[in-house]
Amino acid sequence: MDEDKRIILNQLSVRYRGSDDLQLRDITVSAEAGQIIGIVGNSHSGKSTLCQVLAGVVPQIISAEMQGSCQVLGRFAKDDWRQYNAMTGVVLQNPAGQLSGLSDTVEDEIAFDLINQGIDEAIIKRRVANVAAQMGLSDQLGQQPESLSGGQMQRLAIATAIVTDPQLLILDDPTSEMDPLGRQQFFDWLANANTTVVIVSSELDDLCEVADVIWILKDGQLVANGSPVTVFNHLNSDWQIPEPTIYRLAKGMNWRLSTGAIPVTISQLKEARYVAN
Numbered sequence: 001m002d003e004d005k006r007i008i009l010n011q012l013s014v015r016y017r018g019s020d021d022l023q024l025r026d027i028t029v030s031a032e033a034g035q036i037i038g039i040v041g042n043s044h045s046g047k048s049t050l051c052q053v054l055a056g057v058v059p060q061i062i063s064a065e066m067q068g069s070c071q072v073l074g075r076f077a078k079d080d081w082r083q084y085n086a087m088t089g090v091v092l093q094n095p096a097g098q099l100s101g102l103s104d105t106v107e108d109e110i111a112f113d114l115i116n117q118g119i120d121e122a123i124i125k126r127r128v129a130n131v132a133a134q135m136g137l138s139d140q141l142g143q144q145p146e147s148l149s150g151g152q153m154q155r156l157a158i159a160t161a162i163v164t165d166p167q168l169l170i171l172d173d174p175t176s177e178m179d180p181l182g183r184q185q186f187f188d189w190l191a192n193a194n195t196t197v198v199i200v201s202s203e204l205d206d207l208c209e210v211a212d213v214i215w216i217l218k219d220g221q222l223v224a225n226g227s228p229v230t231v232f233n234h235l236n237s238d239w240q241i242p243e244p245t246i247y248r249l250a251k252g253m254n255w256r257l258s259t260g261a262i263p264v265t266i267s268q269l270k271e272a273r274y275v276a277n
């Protein structure tokens with residue numbers, strides 16, 4: 001196995017400046033390149049902090065005391081912040097706050113990083129049109145970014161994050177303001193995304209469908225790491241994480257996989273069989 005191609009957190013602890021408590025506590029975990037990693041946890045469990053560490057924002061921009069290490073696809077943020085930053089596409093909470101503030105149109109906003117990179121205009125136009133179509137924003141390209149709805153704003157933030165083809169996409173609750181159809185379209189898109197993705201989401205049903213692994217955080221600690229079916233079959237009530245819909249349905253109907261596990265996805269549900277008590 002090539003270690004350079006993984007996300008490797010080693011005894012990672014983080015404390016924001018001025019804070020008495022650790023926001024992340026001694027997290028050791030790894031994931032393979034190309035995987036979709038779903039981060040789940042209740043409020044204040046450290047999900048956004050972990051996203052910001054993976055993005056290098058903590059401690060490069062937001063100062064914090066950091067112990068241990070965070071290695072992403074062979075790089076450390078502190079070694080070469082510019083290169084590290086170029087490797088990641090990031091959508092943090094509050095996408096409106098990520099707007100450049102310098103673009104008159106959605107098209108220019110999506111193109112912003114590409115223009116800065118000096119890429120040929122015709123190529124930029126093609127890439128922007130392609131990404132806008134993927135995010136369902138083709139009809140909004142001429143609009144002012146500030147005029148978009150919350151869900152459209154989130155799709156714009158995702159478009160700006162993916163237009164540079166990042167090797168790692170970090171998405172912190174990217175669908176919180178999308179309507180149900182927009183959310184479904186986003187998760188359908190994510191299922192086919194061709195990059196490594198870390199996504200925080202409370203949409204557990206959707207997350208189970210797309211994630212290769214789920215990390216559960218509780219009070220800044222990593223308390224579970226595994227495939228969705230493994231993690232949700234070993235939920236601890238102390239973590240205060242709800243059960244996915246299909247899990248609850250199958251548990252209620254006594255349907256089990258051949259392994260004895262309770263299914264968490266539609267395809268697993270199709271394979272499940274009734275087990276008499």
Ligand SMILES: Nc1ncnc2c1ncn2[C@@H]1O[C@H](COP(=O)(O)OP(=O)(O)OP(=O)(O)O)[C@@H](O)[C@H]1O
Pocket residue numbers: 016017019023041042043044045046047048049050062
């Ligand atoms: N910049 C900061 N400075 C100091 N403390 C912070 C900062 N950002 C977050 N915190 C604190 O760190 C803890 C973890 O917050 P974080 O936002 O990472 O949790 P979360 O799981 O993403 O929560 P939520 O689901 O509510 O967004 C919280 O107690 C929060 O108040």
